[in-house]
Amino acid sequence: MDLVEKFDAKGKTGAPYHVEVYQIRLDEANEASAVDQRSYKLADGRALDPLSNEKFRIVQTGEKIYRV
Template sequence: MDLVEKFDAKGKTGAPYHVEVYQIQLDEVGNSVAAGQRTYQLTDGRALDPLSNEKFRIVQTGEKIYRV
C-alpha cells in the first residue's frame, strides 16, 4: 500500500487533524498503473470513512471532519 496523498482537516470544534490516503497498486503494465481502493486514516492510525471528497467520519468516535 502506497501513501498517495496527505491533507489537513478540521472538526466542528476547529480541532485540527492530519489525514493520510493510501492506495494499493493492483497492476503495472508498461507505464500505466491500475489503482486499487483508497484507504483514509488519521496520522495516529484511526480509520476514516469517506462521506464525500471533502467530508469524512472518524470510525472510532463518529466525529465528522472536513478537508481544509
C-alpha cells in the same frame, strides 16, 4: 500499500487533524481491469470513512471532519 496524499482537516470544534491517504492496487487478470483501492487514516492511525471528497467520519468516534 503506498501513501499517495496527505491533507489537513478540521472538526466542528475547530480541532485540527492530519489525514493520510493510502492506495493499493488490486490486480485482476490483466492490467486493464486492475482496480485502485484507497483507504483514509488519521496520522495517529485511526480509520476514516469517506463521506465525500471533502467530508470524512472518524470510525472510532463518529465525529465528522472536513478537508481544509
